[in-house]
Amino acid sequence: MFGKKEKPEKRGGFVKRLRARINRGDSWLTYDLANLAPGGKIDEDTLEELESLLVMADVGVDTTERIIADLQKRLARKELKDLDALRRGLHKSLCGILEPVEKPLTIDAVAGPYVILMVGVNGAGKTTTIGKLARRFKDQGFSVMLAAGDTFRAAAVEQLQAWGDRNDVPVIAQQAGADPAAVIFDAMDAARARDIDILLADTAGRLQSQSGLMDELAKVKRVIARRDESAPHEVMLVLDASQGQNALVQAEKFHEALGVTGLTVTKLDGSAKGGILLAIADRIGIPVRFIGIGEAAEDMQPFSATDFVDALLASGHQD
Numbered sequence: 001m002f003g004k005k006e007k008p009e010k011r012g013g014f015v016k017r018l019r020a021r022i023n024r025g026d027s028w029l030t031y032d033l034a035n036l037a038p039g040g041k042i043d044e045d046t047l048e049e050l051e052s053l054l055v056m057a058d059v060g061v062d063t064t065e066r067i068i069a070d071l072q073k074r075l076a077r078k079e080l081k082d083l084d085a086l087r088r089g090l091h092k093s094l095c096g097i098l099e100p101v102e103k104p105l106t107i108d109a110v111a112g113p114y115v116i117l118m119v120g121v122n123g124a125g126k127t128t129t130i131g132k133l134a135r136r137f138k139d140q141g142f143s144v145m146l147a148a149g150d151t152f153r154a155a156a157v158e159q160l161q162a163w164g165d166r167n168d169v170p171v172i173a174q175q176a177g178a179d180p181a182a183v184i185f186d187a188m189d190a191a192r193a194r195d196i197d198i199l200l201a202d203t204a205g206r207l208q209s210q211s212g213l214m215d216e217l218a219k220v221k222r223v224i225a226r227r228d229e230s231a232p233h234e235v236m237l238v239l240d241a242s243q244g245q246n247a248l249v250q251a252e253k254f255h256e257a258l259g260v261t262g263l264t265v266t267k268l269d270g271s272a273k274g275g276i277l278l279a280i281a282d283r284i285g286i287p288v289r290f291i292g293i294g295e296a297a298e299d300m301q302p303f304s305a306t307d308f309v310d311a312l313l314a315s316g317h318q319d
Contacts, residue, residue: 014293014301019311021269021293042080047071050090058244059275063282067093091309097278098305103287105234105262105302107142113191113199115224115231117184119217119258120238121250122205125266125292127156129238130200131163132292132300137198138167145194147187147201148173149180149220160202170194180204180216181223188227201232214257221258236262236289241276248279255284264300266292274312 037046047068054064070093071080080086107114116133120126127150134144146164150156154176164171172187184201191199201224203217224231237260239247247265254260263286268274277288288303 014298015304015307015311017299018268018291018293018307019314022274022311037083037086040082042075042082042086044072044075046086047075054275057275058279060245060248060279060283063097063279066282067097067278070096087313091313094278094309094312095305097282098288098308101281101285101288102303102305103262103289105289107137107198108233110228110230110233112228112231113145113188113196114233115188115199115201115228116234116236117201117203117221117224117232117258118236118238119203119254119260120205121240124205124238124240124243126205126238127159127163127202128295129264129266129290129292129300130160130202131167132297133200133290134163134167134169135297136300138169142197143195144169144198144200145187145191145196146171147184147199149184149187150202150204151176151178151180151183152204156202156204170196181220184220185223185227188224188231214253218257234262235260236264237286238264238266239276239280241265241268241274244276245279247276248283251280251284251286255286260286262287262289264288264290264292265303266300269293269299274308277308 036049051064051068054067055061059067067090071089074080074089080089118126118130130146134146137144144167146160146169148157148160148171151174157173157176161171161173172183172190174183180203187199187201203220204213221232221235235258237251237254239250241247243250251260251263263280265277265288268291280286281288290300291303291308292300
């Protein structure tokens with residue numbers, strides 16, 4: 001492993017922004033748990049109301065049932081005597097689902113570039129995520145190259161080149177309509193020749209239901225493996241949190257087609273309720289590498305289960 005460690009002082013500011021931005025709007029995230037039990041007594045009715053809130057917050061029926069079942073056991077053992085106990089019990093249950101997927105991306109020293117294949121549907125924020133990752137990796141002391149594998153949209157190549165210019169990293173691109181696999185293959189050769197540490201390869205955004213395009217992505221992955229049998233070292237799926245349960249379907253389909261190894265979840269500062277992370281962690285268990293809460297480079301940080309649950313359960317009036 002090489003590169004520099006994360007600067008700890010940046011983390012506190014991000015956590016504060018996460019809590020502020022994820023608690024926008026009217027959802028269970030800002031809902032003061034006291035409203036569930038005005039008399040302070042926790043009973044089955046309280047849990048039933050909480051169950052509805054969880055489902056509406058994109059947690060999904062199956063995962064919600066798991067959470068409520070855990071709380072019902074605690075209630076039966078008389079562990080949920082008051083609101084604070086309910087809050088602690090819910091915190092523990094949510095952390096129990098999310099902690100197994102809290103796995104930071106580790107860049108290992110490999111012969112040739114460490115290849116990260118970026119995939120996702122249109123509009124998820126994939127190209128922007130690539131730019132933020134390039135900045136992060138450079139700050140950590142890595143050399144970085146970008147591959148413009150989205151050859152269907154001329155604007156996508158231009159956008160990637162703009163990020164390359166902004167971060168002072170080289171971009172390998174070809175003419176519009178070029179074979180994406182060939183572009184990324186050439187980029188791997190260029191990265192190896194220049195002794196580049198990390199190659200971030202963009203791909204065309206596609207709907208998970210477009211089987212032809214998903215097959216093309218699988219071809220890109222196979223071609224990369226021909227150049228380096230250990231690559232791609234990471235298949236990173238970028239998901240838009242505001243897509244709700246549709247994001248879960250996307251994760252399942254991309255994982256089935258490509259064997260996704262990591263997730264970056266974007267747009268948690270928008271209309272997203274955040275519960276979708278719980279559904280994905282519970283159903284699929286793909287490691288969550290990063291979460292994003294805004295446009296700035298520092299608004300994307302490594303995922304922390306505890307920080308995220310703290311933000312979910314923060315009352316609207318809390319800092």
